[in-house]
Amino acid sequence: MSQSETRKRLLSGMQPTGTGALHLGNLEGALKNWVRLQDQYEMFCCVVDWHALTTRYHETSKIAPACREVAADYIAYGLDPKKCAIFIQSHVKEHAELHLLLSMITPLGWLERVPTFKEKRELMAEKGEGDESVSYGLLGYPCLQTADILVYRANVVPVGKDQAAHLEISREICRRFNYLYGPVFPEPQTLINEEAAVLPGTDGRKMSKSYGNAVYAADSAEKVAETIKGAFTTPTKLRKTDPGVPEGCVVCQWRKVFDPEGYRTSWEEDRSGERGCMQNKKELTELLNSFLEPIRKRRAELLSDPAELDRILVDGAERARATASETLRLVNEALGLR
Numbered sequence: 001m002s003q004s005e006t007r008k009r010l011l012s013g014m015q016p017t018g019t020g021a022l023h024l025g026n027l028e029g030a031l032k033n034w035v036r037l038q039d040q041y042e043m044f045c046c047v048v049d050w051h052a053l054t055t056r057y058h059e060t061s062k063i064a065p066a067c068r069e070v071a072a073d074y075i076a077y078g079l080d081p082k083k084c085a086i087f088i089q090s091h092v093k094e095h096a097e098l099h100l101l102l103s104m105i106t107p108l109g110w111l112e113r114v115p116t117f118k119e120k121r122e123l124m125a126e127k128g129e130g131d132e133s134v135s136y137g138l139l140g141y142p143c144l145q146t147a148d149i150l151v152y153r154a155n156v157v158p159v160g161k162d163q164a165a166h167l168e169i170s171r172e173i174c175r176r177f178n179y180l181y182g183p184v185f186p187e188p189q190t191l192i193n194e195e196a197a198v199l200p201g202t203d204g205r206k207m208s209k210s211y212g213n214a215v216y217a218a219d220s221a222e223k224v225a226e227t228i229k230g231a232f233t234t235p236t237k238l239r240k241t242d243p244g245v246p247e248g249c250v251v252c253q254w255r256k257v258f259d260p261e262g263y264r265t266s267w268e269e270d271r272s273g274e275r276g277c278m279q280n281k282k283e284l285t286e287l288l289n290s291f292l293e294p295i296r297k298r299r300a301e302l303l304s305d306p307a308e309l310d311r312i313l314v315d316g317a318e319r320a321r322a323t324a325s326e327t328l329r330l331v332n333e334a335l336g337l338r
């Protein structure tokens, strides 16, 4: 038996962002873990362009370039296209076929109750977009996500806590399918990474492109310096000699992540008033830039050589399709359609 047959299967995916490049929260919170998992699992990593259409159907031209950037970030950050299939969701049409079939057995009520759907609907109403912009596709988001997972008969899905409700629905749809037509799919388990570093945004809120509080893989050294200059620190530490509270300071929190050995000394000095926020920011900027430099370089290389990135994505899609088409064969057989 080949190694791939003995290993469990893992599927993961990210939406292309509006800005293209991933931010440090995505990299440290999710991707770092994926990189670690690629030796353990038979792994499929996609960029979900169809999911982006659920809310960004009015700016479709930005989606494909953003997907390429995310794929470049996957690789620049350490996902190895030889070890794991890296591809764009829409390049593997089997996701769509399975989504359609699963949509027939997914009760409407399950989808209407998903918290992210309710939130997005409220957000769109706030923006004055009216209920007409809440599409059938948006409601079906978790069903499409389920197809992404089940089409590879994946055993595990590494996601953040924010995706727990989606994964719960995926398991329910999976059980319903297996109950109705026979056991085709293993029930996918959520792999929550408890150790994942939570990097707050520079303003202390959740790191998000919409808050403008993030550092991106694509940022220049100067841009990183500028962003860190504006980061929140201990509000009561106005002078270097004032006592800092590292637990509540964004710069100190980031330092802990990017300097896991040395941060303790800097924290103590911050607390005791031996060091000021300026020095903290300067050192953090240096740490971040030396961490990001090779990633920046690799992603720029990949993006400047479209043929090479195409080759990786075509190869990834082919490998994904091999498994996905076998699943659809089993599914159609179970349904009695073929």
Ligand code: TRP
Pocket: 011, 012, 013, 014, 015, 048, 051, 144, 145, 148, 149, 157, 158, 159, 163, 166
């Ligand atoms: N909903 C996920 C997110 O926003 C992205 C996603 C789509 C996904 N399909 C998936 C994640 C399948 C894991 C598995 O992050």
